Amino acid sequence: MKLRTKYILFVVIVHLLTLALTFYIFNQNRVFFIISEVFVIISVVISIQLYRQLVSPIKMLLQGIEAIKDQDFNVKFLPTGKYEVDELINVYNHMIDELRNERIRQEEQHFFLEKLIYTSPTGIIILDHDNRIHQLNPKAIQILNVADKKLIGHELSKIQHPLLEQAADLKTGETITVKIDSINTYKLQKSHFIDRGFQRGFLMIEELTAEILAAEKNTYGKVIRMMAHEVNNTIGPVNSILQSALKTDTLWQTQTDNQLSNALQVAFDRNQNLNHFMRNFADLVKLPPANKKQTDLNLLVKAVLELMQIKARAKNVELLFQPAAKPFIISADVHQLEQALINIVKNAIEAIEDKNGGLVQFIINVKTGELFITDNGKGISEEESTQLFSPFFSTKKDGQGIGLTLVREILLNHGFSFSLKTIADKTVFTINMK
Incomplete structure (x- = not known):
C-alpha cells in the first residue's frame, strides 16, 4: 500500500470517529457540538494542507526517479519555500548536476578514445568477451588487407592470416616481432581493459618496416663507406705504382719470359675488379631520390x-x-x-x-x-x-x-x-x- 493511501485512510478513519463522537455530544450539549464540528473542519483543512506538503515532494521525487530511469539529467525542481522540501530539492538538483557532468565527461572520453583509435598509426583490434574480433581501426584493416566484414565476429585462431595466427597464441601482456615476408616486419602486443566488470582483450599491430629499413640502411651504409674509404686509399696508390712500373720499359729488358710484368698486370686487373666491386656497394648507399x-x-x-x-x-x-x-x-x-x-x-x-x-x-x-x-x-x-x-x-x-x-x-x-x-x-x- 502506498504512503499516500495510508495517510488518506488514516485521516478518514480519524475524522469519521470524530464525527461519531460529535453526534454523541450533540445529545448532551449543543455548544460542545458546534465546537466539535469547527474542530473537525479545521482538522480536515489542516490534513489537506499536510497532505499537499507531504505528498507533493514525493510526487516530485517520483518524477525525478522517472527522469533518472530515462537518463534525462536535465530535469530539475524549483524551491518551494518550505525548508524540508527545499533541502530535498537541493540534494536532488545537486545529484542531477553531478550525474549530468559525469555523463558529459564519459561521453567526451568515449569520443576522444574512439577518435584516437580511429586515427591511430598503430593497428588496433578490439576483442569481445569470447575473444572474437569486435572492432578494428582503419590502420588494422590496411595492415591486414582484409575487409572488416570478414573479420568481425571471428576468433583470431580461426582466421587464416599470418599476423593473426601469431597473435592467437599471445597471452595478455606479451609482445612479439613478426616478419611475414622478406620486407614487412610488425610488432604484436596483446593487452586488456575492464568493460562493465569483465576483462576484454585488444591487440596492437605496429608496423616496424620503415624504422628497421632505415636503421639497417644506416648500419650497412656506415660499413660500406668505411670499406670503400679503406679500399680506395689502398688501391689508388698501388695501381699508380703498378702502372708506372708497367710503362717503364727499362725494367723489363732483362726479362725474357715476361712473368713479372704479367704478374703485375694480373695484380692491376685484380685491383680494378676490386674497385668495381666496391663501386657496386657505394651505388647502394648513394642512391639519389627518384627523379620521377x-x-x-x-x-x-x-x-x-x-x-x-x-x-x-x-x-x-x-x-x-x-x-x-x-x-x-x-x-x-x-x-x-x-x-x-x-x-x-x-x-x-x-x-x-x-x-x-x-x-x-x-x-x-x-x-x-x-x-x-x-x-x-x-x-x-x-x-x-x-x-x-x-x-x-x-x-x-x-x-x-x-x-x-x-x-x-x-x-x-x-x-x-x-x-x-x-x-x-x-x-x-x-x-x-x-
Whole structure:
C-alpha cells in the first residue's frame, strides 16, 4: 500500500470517529457540538494542507526517479519555500548536476578514445568477451588487407592470416616481432581493459618496416663507406705504382719470359675488379631520390629485354613479354627502375638450372597496376624468403648480396610495394606501381 493511501485512510478513519463522537455530544450539549464540528473542519483543512506538503515532494521525487530511469539529467525542481522540501530539492538538483557532468565527461572520453583509435598509426583490434574480433581501426584493416566484414565476429585462431595466427597464441601482456615476408616486419602486443566488470582483450599491430629499413640502411651504409674509404686509399696508390712500373720499359729488358710484368698486370686487373666491386656497394648507399617522370612501362620492359637477350641466350633462356594493348603510363625514374628490372631478370636467368633452358615472362595487369616477372627456376625456400632483401645475403656461392637490396631500395624509393614468392613451381616477382 502506498504512503499516500495510508495517510488518506488514516485521516478518514480519524475524522469519521470524530464525527461519531460529535453526534454523541450533540445529545448532551449543543455548544460542545458546534465546537466539535469547527474542530473537525479545521482538522480536515489542516490534513489537506499536510497532505499537499507531504505528498507533493514525493510526487516530485517520483518524477525525478522517472527522469533518472530515462537518463534525462536535465530535469530539475524549483524551491518551494518550505525548508524540508527545499533541502530535498537541493540534494536532488545537486545529484542531477553531478550525474549530468559525469555523463558529459564519459561521453567526451568515449569520443576522444574512439577518435584516437580511429586515427591511430598503430593497428588496433578490439576483442569481445569470447575473444572474437569486435572492432578494428582503419590502420588494422590496411595492415591486414582484409575487409572488416570478414573479420568481425571471428576468433583470431580461426582466421587464416599470418599476423593473426601469431597473435592467437599471445597471452595478455606479451609482445612479439613478426616478419611475414622478406620486407614487412610488425610488432604484436596483446593487452586488456575492464568493460562493465569483465576483462576484454585488444591487440596492437605496429608496423616496424620503415624504422628497421632505415636503421639497417644506416648500419650497412656506415660499413660500406668505411670499406670503400679503406679500399680506395689502398688501391689508388698501388695501381699508380703498378702502372708506372708497367710503362717503364727499362725494367723489363732483362726479362725474357715476361712473368713479372704479367704478374703485375694480373695484380692491376685484380685491383680494378676490386674497385668495381666496391663501386657496386657505394651505388647502394648513394642512391639519389627518384627523379620521377611519366613513362610507358611497355617501352621500359622492352628495353630491359633487349639488354638481357645475350645473357639469356647464353643459358638457353627465353624472355617472353606480351605488351599491353595501350601505353601503360607510370611515374618513375627510368634509369633507377631499369636497373632494378635488370637485376630482377639477371637473378631469374641465373636461377634457371635446367640445361634444356627455361622461361622468364613479363606480365602487366593494367587493372591492378601490377607487373609480374615469373621464372621456372629452382625457387625460393621458406628460410630464404624472409632474408632475400637483407643486405649481404645471397643464395649464390659467389654472390655479393647487394642485387636484391638495390632493387628493394629503388622500389621503396618509388613508393612501390613488391613481393617475391615461389608459387606452384614458379617464382613470381610482383611490383605494384599504383
